[in-house]
Amino acid sequence: MHSWTTTGRDYGREHISVVFDGMPSEPFWKTKTLDELNRAEWESLCDGCGRCCLHKLEDEDTEEIYFTTVACTLLDAGTCQCSDYVDRKKKVPDCVFLTPEIVRTVDWLPETCGYRLIDEGQDLYWWHPLVSGTSETVHEAGISVRGQVTAFDHDLKSDEDYFEHMVRVAGN
Numbered sequence: 001m002h003s004w005t006t007t008g009r010d011y012g013r014e015h016i017s018v019v020f021d022g023m024p025s026e027p028f029w030k031t032k033t034l035d036e037l038n039r040a041e042w043e044s045l046c047d048g049c050g051r052c053c054l055h056k057l058e059d060e061d062t063e064e065i066y067f068t069t070v071a072c073t074l075l076d077a078g079t080c081q082c083s084d085y086v087d088r089k090k091k092v093p094d095c096v097f098l099t100p101e102i103v104r105t106v107d108w109l110p111e112t113c114g115y116r117l118i119d120e121g122q123d124l125y126w127w128h129p130l131v132s133g134t135s136e137t138v139h140e141a142g143i144s145v146r147g148q149v150t151a152f153d154h155d156l157k158s159d160e161d162y163f164e165h166m167v168r169v170a171g172n
């Protein structure tokens with residue numbers, strides 16, 4: 001089995017803060033649950049790592065899921081962004097749009113994923129664009145898939161070809 005999924009990719013990410021009586025309050029990701037986020041907050045919570053845009057393999061015996069370094073055909077391996085985010089479902093029907101329920105259900109989101117961190121009551125890391133103020137830090141910290149993609153799905157001829165690109169258990 002190989003499938004791919006993502007959502008919440010960041011386009012036009014902005015710093016989002018709430019001002020009350022002239023004093024900045026705690027940032028939204030420290031005070032809201034995933035279910036309480038508005039659209040802009042939800043989108044900005046994606047750190048842009050691109051890790052969920054890599055194909056995964058499932059061991060049918062153990063049900064363990066492994067990441068590969070094979071990227072979805074729409075992933076830009078340099079920016080780690082989807083190259084057609086708005087219409088991605090038309091071109092990649094298996095691309096899963098994350099929702100709070102899906103975040104809680106799937107076991108392949110990396111432990112660094114902004115959605116997973118907030119759902120687990122943790123804070124964002126220093127390199128998250130919402131914290132650092134720049135989308136470059138996710139790459140500088142080595143969290144993104146920049147430089148890690150070894151193939152695109154459209155390059156591979158058969159399912160067996162994915163095994164050559166298997167790297168680690170998903171969810172770590």
Ligand code: SF4
Nearest residue numbers: 046047049050052113
């Ligand atoms: S793993 Fe999470 S933070 Fe990274 S690109 Fe996917 S949705 Fe965004």
Ligand code: SF4
Nearest residue numbers: 053072075082088095
């Ligand atoms: S369609 Fe875009 S968002 Fe979906 S897996 Fe592919 S690159 Fe990622």
